[in-house]
Every structure is written in C-alpha cells, then in structure tokens.
Amino acid sequence: MINVSFDFDSTLDRDEVQELAQHLIEGGNNVWITTTRSGHKTDNSDILDVAHRIGIPMKHIRFTEHQNKAKFLFGFDFHFDDDPYLRNRNDYEREQRVYRISRSSKSKR
Numbered sequence: 001m002i003n004v005s006f007d008f009d010s011t012l013d014r015d016e017v018q019e020l021a022q023h024l025i026e027g028g029n030n031v032w033i034t035t036t037r038s039g040h041k042t043d044n045s046d047i048l049d050v051a052h053r054i055g056i057p058m059k060h061i062r063f064t065e066h067q068n069k070a071k072f073l074f075g076f077d078f079h080f081d082d083d084p085y086l087r088n089r090n091d092y093e094r095e096q097r098v099y100r101i102s103r104s105s106k107s108k109r
C-alpha cells in the first residue's frame, strides 16, 4: 500500500488523472488531495465533487492556504502536480517523488 497525493487544479481535475487515482484507490492505496487553495474563502465544490465521485474521503483533502505545498508532502510515496517548480523547492525532491503532469495536454471529453 502506498500513500499518493494529487494536486487538484490542472491535475486531478482532469479525466485521465482521475482514472489513475481511481485505479490506485481500487488497489487499496491511500489517495489524498493536496491543494494550495484556501479551505474557507473559495468555492471548493469542484474538489468535493471529484473526491466524492472517485472515492477520496473528505479527511484526505488538505488545503495549504497558499503555503508552499512541499512541506505538506513528507511521508508520501508520490505526488502528482502540474507545477514545474515544486520539485525544486526545499529539500522535497531528495525525499519524495514528484511526477509532473504536463500542462499542455488536454483531457479528452
């Protein structure tokens, strides 16, 4: 069993990434969402809808309140993100594996 984290915007909001997350959940792995969004001030219904649909429990959704995401990711085996700079921040890349989701490819709808 592995602990996997997904960014939401431009990552888990995409169909093919949701498919990957769903496969991981069905395989018995722990899947989380780590977003720099605020949990209070923003309408996060899009995140809650996706989480509910693919089976990510509410307690596995973390809002960093615009803080650097890297420090929230220790202890995770993988993190998927479209942010190309994330892996260069702090010491995160030495400890963890960040997979970059390409910004250019689009979901097929």
Ligand SMILES: [Mg+2]
Pocket: 007, 008, 009, 010, 011, 081, 082, 083
């Ligand atoms: Mg993003």
